[in-house]
Amino acid sequence: MNLVLLGINHNTAPIEVRERLAIPAGRLADATRTLLHQPGIREGLILSTCNRVEIVTLQDDTLNTETTKADLLRFLHEYFAVPPHTIQPHLYEFREREAVRHLFRVASSLDSMVVGEPQILGQVKESYTIAREVGAVSSQLDTLLQRAFTVAKKVRSETQIGSNSVSIASVAVDLARNIFGSLQGKTVLLVGAGKMSELAARHLIQHGAANILVANRTQARAEKIAADFNGTVIPFDEIYTQADRADIVITSTGAPQKLFGRSHGQHFLQRRRNRPMFFIDIAVPRDVDPGMNEVEGCFVYDIDDLQQVAASNLADRSREAAAAETIVSDEVEKYQQRLQSRDAVPAILALQQNAEAIREAELARSAKRLAALTPEQREAVEALTRSLTAKLLHPQLTALRESTRPKSKE
Amino acid sequence: MSLLWLRVAVFLYGIAALAVLPAALYDRPRWRHIAIPATIAALLFHFVSLVEMLNAAHHSLPVDTHETQALLGLILAAAFVLVYWRYKTVSLGIFILPICFLFGLVPAFRPGQETTPFPQFHTGWIFLHIALLLTAYAALFLSLMASLLYLIQERRLKQKSPTIAWLPPLETTDQIALKTLLFGLPCMTAGLLIGSLIAQQTIGPTYFLDPKVLLSVAMWLAYVGMIYIRRHSGLRGRRAVYLSSFVFLVVLAVWAANQFSVVHRFTTP
Numbered sequence: 001m002n003l004v005l006l007g008i009n010h011n012t013a014p015i016e017v018r019e020r021l022a023i024p025a026g027r028l029a030d031a032t033r034t035l036l037h038q039p040g041i042r043e044g045l046i047l048s049t050c051n052r053v054e055i056v057t058l059q060d061d062t063l064n065t066e067t068t069k070a071d072l073l074r075f076l077h078e079y080f081a082v083p084p085h086t087i088q089p090h091l092y093e094f095r096e097r098e099a100v101r102h103l104f105r106v107a108s109s110l111d112s113m114v115v116g117e118p119q120i121l122g123q124v125k126e127s128y129t130i131a132r133e134v135g136a137v138s139s140q141l142d143t144l145l146q147r148a149f150t151v152a153k154k155v156r157s158e159t160q161i162g163s164n165s166v167s168i169a170s171v172a173v174d175l176a177r178n179i180f181g182s183l184q185g186k187t188v189l190l191v192g193a194g195k196m197s198e199l200a201a202r203h204l205i206q207h208g209a210a211n212i213l214v215a216n217r218t219q220a221r222a223e224k225i226a227a228d229f230n231g232t233v234i235p236f237d238e239i240y241t242q243a244d245r246a247d248i249v250i251t252s253t254g255a256p257q258k259l260f261g262r263s264h265g266q267h268f269l270q271r272r273r274n275r276p277m278f279f280i281d282i283a284v285p286r287d288v289d290p291g292m293n294e295v296e297g298c299f300v301y302d303i304d305d306l307q308q309v310a311a312s313n314l315a316d317r318s319r320e321a322a323a324a325e326t327i328v329s330d331e332v333e334k335y336q337q338r339l340q341s342r343d344a345v346p347a348i349l350a351l352q353q354n355a356e357a358i359r360e361a362e363l364a365r366s367a368k369r370l371a372a373l374t375p376e377q378r379e380a381v382e383a384l385t386r387s388l389t390a391k392l393l394h395p396q397l398t399a400l401r402e403s404t405r406p407k408s409k410e
Numbered sequence: 411m412s413l414l415w416l417r418v419a420v421f422l423y424g425i426a427a428l429a430v431l432p433a434a435l436y437d438r439p440r441w442r443h444i445a446i447p448a449t450i451a452a453l454l455f456h457f458v459s460l461v462e463m464l465n466a467a468h469h470s471l472p473v474d475t476h477e478t479q480a481l482l483g484l485i486l487a488a489a490f491v492l493v494y495w496r497y498k499t500v501s502l503g504i505f506i507l508p509i510c511f512l513f514g515l516v517p518a519f520r521p522g523q524e525t526t527p528f529p530q531f532h533t534g535w536i537f538l539h540i541a542l543l544l545t546a547y548a549a550l551f552l553s554l555m556a557s558l559l560y561l562i563q564e565r566r567l568k569q570k571s572p573t574i575a576w577l578p579p580l581e582t583t584d585q586i587a588l589k590t591l592l593f594g595l596p597c598m599t600a601g602l603l604i605g606s607l608i609a610q611q612t613i614g615p616t617y618f619l620d621p622k623v624l625l626s627v628a629m630w631l632a633y634v635g636m637i638y639i640r641r642h643s644g645l646r647g648r649r650a651v652y653l654s655s656f657v658f659l660v661v662l663a664v665w666a667a668n669q670f671s672v673v674h675r676f677t678t679p
Binding site: 157158160163175177178179180181272273274275276293294296297299301305308309 | 436437438439440563564567568570577578580582642643644645646647648649
């Protein structure tokens with residue numbers, strides 16, 4: 001059977017094309033079922049995310065290369081009502097070993113827009129579950145996908161590819177965790193209301209921050225945000241008396257002057273008995289005097305600092321990606337070897353069965369002459385003939401197994 | 411046999427000390443799965459070795475410097491395992507495990523020949539006195555290391571350079587630093603009280619004038635003072651390291667005072 005992978009992704013197709021081929025989760029089962037009904041397709045899986053649509057199929061050997069591609073293209077055209085000429089320029093195709101490599105890379109998040117992002121593995125698993133449910137994945141594709149999950153896990157555990165955050169909001173969370181450890185029960189003060197600050201606050205809450213205080217010049221806006229986060233509004237002119245209640249302060253006002261200076265930091269720390277405070281200053285112009293960072297226990301990060309950390313983390317991920325590629329290559333090699341040795345199994349079994357049949361027939365022919373033997377002697381003859389057969393077969397079986405192994409490079 | 415177990419323990423400490431480097435510095439779980447079991451196995455062998463040594467009739471307590479170091483290594487390793495169990499950080503192992511290895515190495519291959527001529531020292535009380543004080547020293551050392559880690563992590567965060575995965579969060583290191591001190595205080599207090607009672611019985615009231623005893627009292631006061639300051643002012647970072655370092659120097663002075671102490675010179679070569 002032939003393994004064929006056909007798809008488009010963020011590198012090959014613009015969003016206008018990707019969105020026309022995207023399959024909502026609710027329709028994935030139906031799409032997979034339709035794919036399975038295409039001629040010559042034995043097993044199949046569709047992976048549809050915002051960055052890619054890929055079709056992995058296992059097809060009959062009888063189909064030639066051009067037919068299989070045309071059939072899959074026709075499926076895409078018919079199912080999505082997208083003309084082939086719209087899809088074709090963006091389409092990539094991988095077969096056999098390269099298809100295995102691509103699938104391993106996708107599952108390991110090496111082919112993602114943000115290398116190392118963790119969602120893709122979950123999306124592949126979701127597609128796999130749906131394909132299994134509709135009976136589109138059974139034997140060979142099942143083994144391949146299970147292997148892809150193992151490889152992805154190995155890449156995650158043996159490299160640092162996913163360990164550093166690359167978005168501003170998650171960098172802020174990471175920094176907060178580097179200061180406070182767990183964010184459980186931590187208090188966050190939002191000074192001003194901006195999209196970014198709300199996003200950062202949401203991330204902090206997702207990681208355990210419990211108490212949200214909101215201060216905004218417009219009371220109504222403060223109340224709305226507080227209601228969204230189940231938080232408490234504090235009057236804007238009380239921020240200097242109440243800010244020390246917060247472990248994390250996110251500022252994003254449009255104030256032309258700095259709201260918090262170095263002396264404020266010293267004052268807050270004194271009131272907090274030196275418990276650290278983390279200031280995330282997303283405002284431009286900045287709300288927090290950078291000099292406050294020099295106060296022991298105060299940590300001030302402005303938007304540039306956060307972006308710099310994110311960029312540095314991204315560079316780290318790229319370095320780790322090289323190590324991950326090596327793991328993927330090794331795993332592709334191992335998978336291919338396993339496939340090839342599996343091809344030899346039927347021949348080996350047939351040879352062994354044939355030899356056993358001959359041995360039993362010869363023993364039956366001599367049954368009369370062996371009738372006088374005691375049970376122990378009979379047992380000895382049985383063992384002797386079995387041993388002879390095994391020894392005679394040994395060179396042939398070894399040669400068969402060797403023939404399935406890839407030739408080492410000269 | 412006690413020497414054999416000690417050698418096995420030292421070998422395992424060595425493995426753990428090496429494995430903890432990739433485990434902590436590069437956050438490699440596979441190495442952590444070597445470092446922690448190796449430390450626990452080393453602890454067991456070390457403990458067995460100690461028990462066998464104490465069972466030997468002629469040698470019921472750590473007498474010479476090397477043996478005391480080995481016992482201190484055992485306590486440090488136990489403290490490291492406890493910290494790992496409670497805080498899930500192996501970072502302290504970078505400092506502690508090589509020390510455990512070195513503290514065990516000399517007594518494992520060149521055992522002390524010194525012994526004590528005083529029969530009263532063959533009691534559990536003197537061993538308890540030594541073990542409790544060594545535990546307090548280990549707690550202080552651990553606290554100092556945790557404060558140093560705090561300082562490094564704080565600097566990294568202040569410099570806005572990408573954070574290092576192997577450094578525990580500031581609050582965790584602060585907790586380790588403070589809680590180890592709090593654990594060390596009752597150990598030191600009990601250890602000094604037991605020592606005082608033994609000295610009172612064996613030497614009489616003059617024991618108090620011994621330089622080591624006087625320094626020990628100063629050490630206890632410094633220890634209490636440090637805990638008071640840390641707890642009540644929330645002292646962290648650089649100043650906490652200075653304070654811990656000062657008390658640690660006092661502890662080293664107390665240790666070194668054996669050379670001038672009459673009360674503590676009870677070994678014969």
